[in-house]
Amino acid sequence: MRFSVIDSLKLHEMVSSYMGKVDFWSLRRVRSTENRLVNRHGVIKAPHMSINDGYMITVMSGGGLGYAASSDMSAFGVSQCVGRAKNWALLSAEYSLIDFSEAVFHRNQGVYKTDLEQEWNDIPTADKVSILKEASALLKRDHRIIDSEAYLWQVGMETDYITDQKSHIHQSIHWMNPGLRVVANDNGETERRSFGGHGVCRQGGLEVLDLVGFMQAAEQIPEEAIALTNAPGCPDESLDLVLAPDQMILQIHESIGHPLELDRILGDERNYAGRSFVSKDMFGSYQYGSDLLNITFDPTQKSELASYAYDDEGLKAEKVYLIKEGKLLAGLGGHVSQDRLGVPGVANSRAVDWNRPAIDRMANLNLEPGESSLEDMIASVERGVYMKTNQSWSIDDSRNKFQFGCEWGQMIEGGKLTHLVRKPNYRGVSSEFWHSLSAVGNQNTTDILGTPFCGKGEPNQAIFVGHASPACLFRNVQAFGGE
Amino acid sequence: MQDYFYQLLNYINTQMKSDEEFSAYFTGESSDFCRFNSSKVRQAGHVLQKHIRLNVNKGKRHAYYQLPLSGDLASDSSVLKDAINKLRFVIRDIAEDPYFVTTDTVSDLTEEREGSLPQINQFVPKLCHTFKNLDAVGIFTSGHIYRGFGNSKGQRNWFSSTSFNLDWSVYHDADKAVKNNFAGCSWSDDAFEAKVKSDLTRLNRLERFSERKISPGGYRVYLTPSALLEVFELLSWNAFGLKSQKTRSSALNRLVDGKQSLSPLVSFGEEMKGGTAPRFNEYGFIKPEAIPIVEKGQFCEPLVSPQSAAEYGIASNGAESGEAPESLVMQGGNLQSEEIYRKIDKGLFISNLWYLNYSDLEAARMTGMTRFATFYVENGELKEPVNVMRFDESLYRMLGANLVDLNSQSELMLSASTYGKRSTDSFSLPGALIDDFKFTL
Numbered sequence: 001m002r003f004s005v006i007d008s009l010k011l012h013e014m015v016s017s018y019m020g021k022v023d024f025w026s027l028r029r030v031r032s033t034e035n036r037l038v039n040r041h042g043v044i045k046a047p048h049m050s051i052n053d054g055y056m057i058t059v060m061s062g063g064g065l066g067y068a069a070s071s072d073m074s075a076f077g078v079s080q081c082v083g084r085a086k087n088w089a090l091l092s093a094e095y096s097l098i099d100f101s102e103a104v105f106h107r108n109q110g111v112y113k114t115d116l117e118q119e120w121n122d123i124p125t126a127d128k129v130s131i132l133k134e135a136s137a138l139l140k141r142d143h144r145i146i147d148s149e150a151y152l153w154q155v156g157m158e159t160d161y162i163t164d165q166k167s168h169i170h171q172s173i174h175w176m177n178p179g180l181r182v183v184a185n186d187n188g189e190t191e192r193r194s195f196g197g198h199g200v201c202r203q204g205g206l207e208v209l210d211l212v213g214f215m216q217a218a219e220q221i222p223e224e225a226i227a228l229t230n231a232p233g234c235p236d237e238s239l240d241l242v243l244a245p246d247q248m249i250l251q252i253h254e255s256i257g258h259p260l261e262l263d264r265i266l267g268d269e270r271n272y273a274g275r276s277f278v279s280k281d282m283f284g285s286y287q288y289g290s291d292l293l294n295i296t297f298d299p300t301q302k303s304e305l306a307s308y309a310y311d312d313e314g315l316k317a318e319k320v321y322l323i324k325e326g327k328l329l330a331g332l333g334g335h336v337s338q339d340r341l342g343v344p345g346v347a348n349s350r351a352v353d354w355n356r357p358a359i360d361r362m363a364n365l366n367l368e369p370g371e372s373s374l375e376d377m378i379a380s381v382e383r384g385v386y387m388k389t390n391q392s393w394s395i396d397d398s399r400n401k402f403q404f405g406c407e408w409g410q411m412i413e414g415g416k417l418t419h420l421v422r423k424p425n426y427r428g429v430s431s432e433f434w435h436s437l438s439a440v441g442n443q444n445t446t447d448i449l450g451t452p453f454c455g456k457g458e459p460n461q462a463i464f465v466g467h468a469s470p471a472c473l474f475r476n477v478q479a480f481g482g483e
Numbered sequence: 484m485q486d487y488f489y490q491l492l493n494y495i496n497t498q499m500k501s502d503e504e505f506s507a508y509f510t511g512e513s514s515d516f517c518r519f520n521s522s523k524v525r526q527a528g529h530v531l532q533k534h535i536r537l538n539v540n541k542g543k544r545h546a547y548y549q550l551p552l553s554g555d556l557a558s559d560s561s562v563l564k565d566a567i568n569k570l571r572f573v574i575r576d577i578a579e580d581p582y583f584v585t586t587d588t589v590s591d592l593t594e595e596r597e598g599s600l601p602q603i604n605q606f607v608p609k610l611c612h613t614f615k616n617l618d619a620v621g622i623f624t625s626g627h628i629y630r631g632f633g634n635s636k637g638q639r640n641w642f643s644s645t646s647f648n649l650d651w652s653v654y655h656d657a658d659k660a661v662k663n664n665f666a667g668c669s670w671s672d673d674a675f676e677a678k679v680k681s682d683l684t685r686l687n688r689l690e691r692f693s694e695r696k697i698s699p700g701g702y703r704v705y706l707t708p709s710a711l712l713e714v715f716e717l718l719s720w721n722a723f724g725l726k727s728q729k730t731r732s733s734a735l736n737r738l739v740d741g742k743q744s745l746s747p748l749v750s751f752g753e754e755m756k757g758g759t760a761p762r763f764n765e766y767g768f769i770k771p772e773a774i775p776i777v778e779k780g781q782f783c784e785p786l787v788s789p790q791s792a793a794e795y796g797i798a799s800n801g802a803e804s805g806e807a808p809e810s811l812v813m814q815g816g817n818l819q820s821e822e823i824y825r826k827i828d829k830g831l832f833i834s835n836l837w838y839l840n841y842s843d844l845e846a847a848r849m850t851g852m853t854r855f856a857t858f859y860v861e862n863g864e865l866k867e868p869v870n871v872m873r874f875d876e877s878l879y880r881m882l883g884a885n886l887v888d889l890n891s892q893s894e895l896m897l898s899a900s901t902y903g904k905r906s907t908d909s910f911s912l913p914g915a916l917i918d919d920f921k922f923t924l
């Protein structure tokens with residue numbers, strides 16, 4: 001399948017020919033392909049393929065900003081798109097919250113490309129179907145597994161960002177999300193297990209399947225689901241928690257990532273995604289958590305989901321410590337938000353596609369590994385729960401009062417793992433919770449995960465983000481089970 | 484737009500071989516978005532998008548291809564030709580889909596909802612002026628939405644809607660705000676100004692009274708329709724669909740099994756009349772006027788997509804593949820609006836809930852937060868705003884044993900969701916007076 005024959009430089013010329021005099025303009029063109037192949041309980045579903053190809057023009061004029069997006073690359077379509085963007089810039093100038101005449105846009109040239117070993121189209125459909133058939137057979141091998149799904153979701157995105165000031169950035173990002181899930185029913189109880197929720201996502205091609213242990217997981221998770229149906233409920237008490245990486249990613253995402261988004265602190269999201277308990281004066285001094293807590297914005301991890309060289313407004317992306325030894329240093333905001341708030345940020349102005357404008361987003365947000373082995377963390381717990389794989393997440397609009405539920409729990413008693421528990425949940429307050437971080441797992445406990453579905457913004461956009469985290473130990477957290 | 488889509492359908496038809504069939508689903512919009520913060524424009528622009536999702540089948544072997552459309556017939560025809568060839572290539576290598584079904588009959592349907600939208604060049608100054616002395620934040624979305632379907636059998640369905648959705652909140656301080664929404668097909672300055680006036684009344688209470696800190700425990704609460712909406716949006720993920728129910732993944736499984744019930748006051752279902760969604764689904768199946776899901780607290784019918792119908796041997800009622808409602812209507816009860824505070828007597832008036840999720844799916848137990856304007860009520864009078872609180876409560880209690888009454892008046896709420904494209908979903912819900920609603924944090 002081919003995209004439009006018009007290449008991005010030609011499109012840029014067309015835009016330029018219609019633009020006239022403005023303070024600044026940019027063209028962001030996104031071409032993407034997507035493939036989904038699903039085997040549901042032994043039945044291969046119809047393959048879904050898609051291509052998308054469109055562009056967004058952003059104009060700054062007289063202090064205002066306007067954007068317009070379209071997939072129409074005819075001369076008429078481009079001229080209309082330019083006209084709409086200019087009209088919005090002019091219209092908003094008098095009423096703009098931000099004086100865009102002061103905005104500084106960086107002039108950069110660069111390229112980024114995901115390292116791909118096995119591209120999606122290199123493997124015939126029949127072979128991919130066979131992989132899922134094999135996984136499905138493993139998932140549903142026990143009659144107590146009443147539903148199952150094995151899927152492959154592949155995305156490839158080519159983005160060109162070109163400005164009137166001769167920036168040109170071309171980035172090619174390809175990622176895979178292989179998924180597995182089962183529903184077990186036994187003795188009147190139903191339990192679910194999955195392969196990291198939707199969290200097993202990495203940049204790369206089909207080689208990711210071996211890297212993440214796809215078939216091994218297909219063997220393991222049905223056994224775990226069945227075992228859970230016969231387990232007692234999680235106790236309702238204050239316990240020490242050891243959280244596996246596929247729960248840590250949600251804890252990090254909701255109670256560190258979102259509260260540190262600078263546009264949230266600036267109030268832009270108050271009608272929808274919410275605000276933050278973090279304020280401007282906290283940067284540089286606030287003790288966010290224990291001194292074991294080190295959080296980085298890291299676009300340099302080659303296989304992590306949201307690695308890139310530049311953000312969608314052309315800012316060069318670098319690894320930055322947001323929290324170091326527990327102290328808050330920087331926020332998640334691109335250059336516009338950094339200027340508005342006057343705090344340090346990162347290159348994270350991102351848009352999900354050509355049809356949405358760039359806003360402050362998480363990209364790769366990681367908890368840096370520590371020194372503890374999983375065995376040592378468990379051995380240090382007198383009474384607690386080891387929880388794996390998030391299945392429920394909820395937090396208040398200031399990102400403080402949270403509650404999470406996991407698929408799998410195992411009691412820790414006297415420093416040893418004992419029996420399984422069903423429906424393990426826990427709740428807490430972000431501003432207190434991270435101070436109870438008592439041990440951080442080492443590199444051996446670390447997993448590189450992410451989520452394709454981080455939602456915010458008006459208009460709404462759900463974007464992919466990466467999270468790498470070790471297992472971690474938290475003391476005295478309120479845990480509870482189901483009914 | 485409709486003519487163009489039908490031209491493409493005719494072209495696709497010319498490309499089909501004798502043993503092939505196709506169906507195509509069109510989504511498009513031409514929308515202005517004006518995002519504002521602190522009563523000023525934060526980010527504004529326009530999006531024009533058109534996509535077609537093409538399905539080609541040979542018997543029960545089939546595959547889907549979604550493509551963007553430029554609007555130029557020659558260019559789009561060329562892209563579609565490539566897509567058809569790609570689909571043929573892929574279909575070769577896959578087995579028959581036992582749950583693949585197409586419509587038995589040809590049902591043409593055209594629905595065009597005209598409206599009158601404010602002129603953007605005049606509206607933006609008016610918006611900023613109206614909110615000038617307030618701290619308003621939100622988004623104004625306006626324009627045209629299109630959906631279409633066609634297939635080899637000659638079925639032609641078209642839906643277009645001219646509509647707007649203004650969703651905003653006015654802030655007093657920190658997390659204390661009032662939220663509002665004005666959406667529909669025909670803009671009215673008077674209706675908008677009336678809503679802003681009601682904001683000021685509630686805002687005044689936030690400004691006059693300091694926050695009252697309440698503790699976890701059970702409270703009598705009134706959930707406004709906007710608050711109850713969050714409960715139904717969570718349920719819409721998976722509770723109403725046949726597939727979820729058959730695979731024990733529905734939050735309503737105990738209701739479906741007859742092991743538990745809701746209050747006899749509770750009746751709701753999918754009702755297309757009065758909603759804002761098209762009557763045809765993405766596979767060309769036409770939805771009935773009404774599907775009762777729960778009647779007087781007892782389970783009636785699930786939402787059934789064509790695929791689930793084939794899998795489980797039950798007739799489809801035109802649900803989309805996700806089997807979520809698009810036009811959910813709940814009947815009201817006996818509680819008169821002017822009696823709400825008196826009937827609460829001592830408890831909480833909750834304007835909005837936020838970020839709901841399940842804490843125990845099988846028990847339909849959900850957790851979430853209060854948000855925006857939540858007030859303490861004492862001796863039947865509205866008092867101070869309270870701190871945000873987390874609840875953890877089962878549907879079988881909140882709309883079951885602990886449901887005191889429902890408001891006699893329902894409110895039609897049009898979805899403000901714009902993930903990928905503007906939503907056409909709607910909910911019509913009353914408010915709910917509930918006893919012993921559990922807060923945990």
